[in-house]
Amino acid sequence: MTEQPRIHPVILCGGGGTRLWPRSRADRPKPFLPLTGERTLFQQALGRCSGEGFAAPIVVAGTAHVPLVREQAGDVHIIAEPAGRNTAPAIALAALSLPADAVMLVCPSDHHIADEDAFRRAAFAAAALAADGWLVSFGITPDRPETGYGYLRHGEPLGPSAMAIARFVEKPDAATARQFLEDGGYSWNGGIFALRAGTYLDELARHRPALADQARAAFDRGREADGVFRPDAAAFTAIEGESIDYAVMENADRVAMVPVAMGWSDIGSWQALRDVRVADGGACQAKHQRIDCSGVMIESDGPRVSVVGLDDVIVVVDGDEVLVTRASASQSVGKLAGAAGK
Numbered sequence: 001m002t003e004q005p006r007i008h009p010v011i012l013c014g015g016g017g018t019r020l021w022p023r024s025r026a027d028r029p030k031p032f033l034p035l036t037g038e039r040t041l042f043q044q045a046l047g048r049c050s051g052e053g054f055a056a057p058i059v060v061a062g063t064a065h066v067p068l069v070r071e072q073a074g075d076v077h078i079i080a081e082p083a084g085r086n087t088a089p090a091i092a093l094a095a096l097s098l099p100a101d102a103v104m105l106v107c108p109s110d111h112h113i114a115d116e117d118a119f120r121r122a123a124f125a126a127a128a129l130a131a132d133g134w135l136v137s138f139g140i141t142p143d144r145p146e147t148g149y150g151y152l153r154h155g156e157p158l159g160p161s162a163m164a165i166a167r168f169v170e171k172p173d174a175a176t177a178r179q180f181l182e183d184g185g186y187s188w189n190g191g192i193f194a195l196r197a198g199t200y201l202d203e204l205a206r207h208r209p210a211l212a213d214q215a216r217a218a219f220d221r222g223r224e225a226d227g228v229f230r231p232d233a234a235a236f237t238a239i240e241g242e243s244i245d246y247a248v249m250e251n252a253d254r255v256a257m258v259p260v261a262m263g264w265s266d267i268g269s270w271q272a273l274r275d276v277r278v279a280d281g282g283a284c285q286a287k288h289q290r291i292d293c294s295g296v297m298i299e300s301d302g303p304r305v306s307v308v309g310l311d312d313v314i315v316v317v318d319g320d321e322v323l324v325t326r327a328s329a330s331q332s333v334g335k336l337a338g339a340a341g342k
Helices: 041-048 064-075 087-096 116-131 176-182 196-205 211-218 233-237 244-249 269-277 329-334
Strands: 008-014 057-063 077-081 104-109 135-140 152-156 163-169 186-196 223-225 227-232 255-260 288-291 296-302 306-310 315-317 319-326
Touching: 008 041, 008 087, 008 116, 041 255, 057 064, 057 087, 064 077, 077 087, 077 315, 087 104, 087 186, 087 196, 087 211, 087 244, 104 116, 104 196, 116 135, 116 186, 116 255, 135 196, 135 244, 152 244, 152 255, 163 296, 176 186, 186 196, 186 244, 186 255, 196 211, 196 223, 196 244, 233 244, 269 296, 269 315, 269 329, 288 296, 296 306, 319 329
Parallel strands: 008 057, 008 104, 057 077, 077 227, 135 255, 288 306, 296 315
Antiparallel strands: 104 186, 135 186, 152 163, 152 186, 163 255, 223 227, 315 319
């Protein structure tokens, strides 16, 4: 029997979380906020990737957020990106810092996972496949016809807890999403991956040779001090950013998925956060009063908020900023001038 590989967590802290403005801002974005409990989303990500079977994590974060990582995680190894270039280069830097046979578990730092035991079972199943050279995605079991996520089409079984990926599917329209749910042969692409470091670098070089060369140059010319590795800024900022999905996963031959139902949400909007909080027992984190309302979430860092006779509304008060939005329109919050830092 093959020994279970040790898992090296790679926690990605990129992105500004602009759709959760005004709580999420450039100086303290979404991962570093306690949105679904006492711990921040970043601290929760670290916690579920620790313990038996897990190595010490690598955290990839923007230079400006290194102090936040230190504040919330203490003495972890950090790769500080001088600029955001999406996930493919970020993961390449982590892979270059590890032995070729190391199995990485790449996790966003800003997702919510209610069932951590299910997450861990999926992580170990995915790691076993990755050790054998597969590039593995977590396939989130869908519970609604969601148009905001990409989908994975199930392929041939690879044992009792995994299958090949037959096809990557872009975000569908509503009718197609309903068809996918009824079909039962599709999972959401949750952006969580298990990859052997050397396999990932080989595939990146095969499909995006320029990006692979630039990432290696940035790594080779980088410097480490006080537990923070800083890639060469000129070489890294010259990279044309791209996601791991487009650069590698959709082009590689040996791609697999581990299906998992784990109470997952990307907390990609105020509506998504409301739904997670309702599932956990309450939508409001503020002094508030609601009369004749349904589907109303209130969040305030000070003033009492009262809402009367409204449905499907979210009210957020943060410092000198106030947001009022229909929950179903909250995906557009990131377009506001305040969210964009203007």
